[in-house]
Structure formats: C-alpha cells, structure tokens
C-alpha cells in the first residue's frame with residue numbers, strides 16, 4: 423500500500439507539472455489572440471481553462487497521497503505553510519508555495535466575473551512565479567529530480583516556456599500588432 | 608428578429624482579441640485592428656442588437672471575453 427501511495431504521489435506531481443507547463447504555454451498563446459491550426463480562439467481559452475483544472479486535480483492527488491504516505495511525513499500544516507517540513511524543508515516549501523499560488527490563481531480565474539478584471543489579472547500574473555517554483559520543487563524535492571528522464575523532460579519544458587515568454591515579449595506578439603503599431607506612429 | 612436585448616461592448620476594456628467575433632459570426636465582424644464591428648451597419652456599434660437565437664452564443668462570449676468587456680443590456684431604441 424505504501425508503495426502505491428508513493429508511486430501515485432510521484433506520478434501525480436509529474437503529471438501536474440506537465441499540465442501546468444501546457445497551461446502556461448496555452449495561456450501565452452491565448453494572450454496573443456491568435457487561433458492555431460484551425461482551433462478557434464474561444465476553444466483555446468476553454469482548453470487553457472480545462473487543462474488548468476485538470477492540473478489542479480493531479481496536484482490534489484500528488485499532495486493527498488503524500489499526506490497519507492508514512493515516509494513523506496507531510497502534515498496538514500505543510501500543505502499551507504511552507505518551509506516547515508521534515509524532508510528537505512526548503513524544496514518541499516517551494517512545493518507548498520506553488521500549491522498555494524495555484525489555488526489562488528485558479529480560484530480568482532473561476533471568480534473573475536465577480537472579482538473584476540484588475541484583481542483577476544494581478545493574481546493571474548503570479549502564474550509566471552508559480553511555474554518556476556514548481557519546477558524547482560520537482561528537481562530539488564523529487565526523488566527523481568536528477569534522473570535522466572525527469573531532467574530531460576524538465577529541460578524540454580523550460581526551453582518551451584522560455585521560448586514562449588520571449589515570444590510574449592517580442593514586438594509582433596499580438597495578432598494585429600503590426601497594424602496597431604503602424605497606426606500609432 | 609431582434610430580441611430587445613443588445614450586446615454591450617465596453618470599448619474602454621475591449622482589446623480586440625476576437626473571441627466574440629468567432630462566437631457571433633452573424634452579428635460581428637472585425638475591423639482591420641481586430642476590434643469587433645457590428646455587421647449591420649445601421650446598428651449602434653456599442654449596443655449590438657441580438658436575435659433570440661444569438662443569446663446563447665452571446666452568453667458564451669460574455670463568459671469567455673478575456674477582458675470582461677461584454678455584457679447584455681436592454682435595447683434603448
């Protein structure tokens with residue numbers, strides 16, 4: 423049973439991280455306002471939302487199983503307050519920070535019509551902090567952190583996100599950027 | 608015909624991301640900068656009249672608009 427919990431805990435963490443990577447990429451794609459490969463913009467928005475919710479489910483699985491796991495010795499406090507854990511407290515604390523941020527980002531997204539645009543966007547920006555923190559937690563805290571396959575997958579994810587962020591910051595990022603710039607000058 | 612309900616576009620918020628245009632292709636086109644444009648040239652560009660059949664798509668657009676720039680309103684004319 424313990425073996426199962428441990429395996430599920432690790433796998434849940436890995437899948438959650440992979441899904442969070444996808445949702446960051448999808449979020450940046452959404453922000454550009456471009457449809458991709460015939461998939462309309464509103465579908466991309468829905469996919470972005472649903473992948474995020476799925477990531478949260480796997481995150482719950484990751485944390486839930488490790489709460490029950492006798493070796494991880496995770497306590498309910500560790501789920502909310504970072505850096506107090508028994509096992510590699512710093513790296514585990516990063517996981518707690520990522521979890522708390524993920525909950526904040528998802529909740530404010532679901533409630534954005536009530537919160538208003540400003541509050542939603544402010545919290546949503548935290549996604550850019552959440553993701554690297556979660557990656558660091560995966561490498562530093564995970565027992566697979568320096569395994570070839572995990573490291574390889576992490577490198578691919580980091581390269582993809584860095585490329586997406588570079589695109590995000592480039593001048594032609596928004597769909598009608600060129601026209602809008604042309605008309606402004 | 609018109610349902611008496613209009614899609615109100617808040618131009619101070621709209622960033623021309625084009626989701627509403629995809630969901631309401633019979634009501635909205637896009638100007639060259641990507642902003643939504645009422646296809647019926649006579650209608651008020653800020654309060655686009657909706658037929659009853661448009662209401663579901665309009666609600667989707669309101670829900671999904673990334674800038675929260677849309678809402679339903681009642682026609683004033």
Ligand code: SF4
Pocket residue numbers: 616620621622623624625626627628641642643671672673674675676677
């Ligand atoms: S979906 Fe919202 S931001 Fe995009 S064009 Fe329509 S009103 Fe503007």
